[in-house]
Amino acid sequence: MLVSVVIPAFNEEKNVKFVIREAKKIENLKEIIVVDDGSTDRTAEKAATAGATVIRHEKNRGKGAALMTGCFAAKGEIIVFLDADLCFKADDLEKLLEPIKKGRADMTVAKFPKARKKGGFGLVKSLSRWGVYLMTGQKFNAALSGQRAFKREVLKSVREIPAGFGAEVGFLIDVLRxxxxxxxxDVNMSHRETGRSLRDFAHRGRQFTDILVTLLRKLYAV
Incomplete structure (x- = not known):
């Protein structure tokens, strides 16, 4: 089964080449697509130099829109989402793919180790976990994880990914439904960790709001 890797990226010139380099090591790779979501740095240039196909949004449209753009372009039988700030090894990516290739799952979600430093108060993660549980009756510790792999038929059935930071949670709910x-x-991946600055709390506030709005839309869509 051929694999398409989709990487949404916004101002990630420092790390996007690393993500592409590791993704290139997996078996049966068809393509790596970087969707540059209106970056003001050299993200697109760095990604192209590293060998990815680059699709550029002229303006920042949010993560959900970037993921959908990548999905429309992807040609593989399996699609993988990877964040552009990720630190990982190709072996962890193979772990995500294995249950799908062996027919044990239609979609896999990466479950990270515990963060090494304190960030927020866990409100965003708790909202995501409980939201998925209340909507589907299924418990997922990593409902917020952006690292996931899925069969093309999953996307054909669900058809869309919610906008903004509610993308992962909304997509998971639709797939389960x-x-x-x-x-x-379980993987040994990590993100660039946030702390407790005003900027970090503002970011988590936007996440919380987007996810709450997504959950409310899913609730009334039933």
Whole structure:
């Protein structure tokens, strides 16, 4: 099964080449697509130099829109989402792909180790976990994780990914409601960690708001 890797990126010139380099090591790779979501730095240039296909949004449209742009362009039988600030090894990516290739899952979600430093108060993660549980009756510790792999037929059935920071949670809810098998996979991946500055709390506030709005829309869509 051929694999398309989709990487949404906004001002990630320092790390995007690393993500592409590791993704290139996986088996049966078809393509790596970087969606530059209106970056003001050299993200697009760095990604192209590293060998990715680059699609550029002239203005920042948010993560959900970037993921959808990448999905429309992807040609693989399996699609993988990776964040551009990720630190990981190709072996962890293979772990995500294995249950799908062996027919044990339709979608996998990466479950990270505990963060090494304190960030927020866990409100965003708690909202995500409980939101998914209340909407689907299924518990996922990593409902907010952006690192996931899924069969093309999953996307064809769900058809869209919610906008903004509610993308991952909304997509997971829709996939579960459609009856697809989703499993969490323990990996040794990490993000660039946030702290407790005003900027960090503002970011988490936007996440919380987007996810809450997404959950409310899913609730009334039933």
């Amino acid at each position: 459609k009856g697809f098998k989703v499993v969490e996979v």
